[in-house]
Amino acid sequence: MSTRTDFSYTLTRTLDAPVDSVWRAWTTPERYERWAYTAPGTVEMDVRPGGAWKATVVTPDGGEFPLTGSYLDVDVDRLLVIGMDVPGRTEPSAMRVELDADGPRTRIVVRQSCDTAEERDGAEQGTALLLDSLAAFLADGTHG
Template sequence: MADYFTITRDLAAPRELVFEALTKPEHFGVWFGTAAVEVPQDSLTMDVRPGGAFRAVMLLPDGNRIDWAGEYVEVDPPAHLAMTLTDNPDEYAGLPVLFDLEDVDGATRLTISQDRAGFSDEQVAATIAGYNAFIDDIDRVVAGMPRG
């Protein structure tokens, strides 16, 4: 049985915009890299449909790179996205990371859930910190997106 940890934050944007930030390369590359890491647009493959491929490269400030890969498992705009995600593309990616978006008082509640899959408590804490940095940048991305 999966043992998920979750991160939940409210963003001051309609969930359609938040879902777009999660699924459009021009927005995804901004928040996935955060302010400190470059994700070149030409490294992104985002076939956002069940069974579609995901690939991205992170270029780290120290000169290293991380190759990410995954597959979209569930796509239910603008409420839910489930995708596998691994920085070791040659191995099993594990259970999907879940992105759930809920309308809450004129905002969007974004909940990200990931199976801890053998992570130590320190690795879970570092992953949560990373997701919080992602969400900070998603918030900045959607703040700059045009509203209906």
């Protein structure tokens, strides 16, 4: 029996890059650091089901927040389910990142369920900023 109320969001974008480039941007620490608002040298990724990740996010005002978690599901070039550790909770918060090829472009869908409307609104806003930054990173042509 779940007492969780569904406070979820879904964001969809079409990115001007092939699926494999988008995948590498999400799963390669050096690339992820270039667009995901992280402190240099703080990203670690073991991209496999059960593999751990960590990163320190830097806020616009210079605050730093260490984040940790694990990969709950991995299907190369198609799906990443990223578990994020939440203080005080036994279960991670999960973010689902789905990729679909659209010719030379990629359709990305990000979904997340949260515990409160406030948490959802913050997570959705943060994810929208991440997707904007990812789109800019992929558009600059240096993502490899």
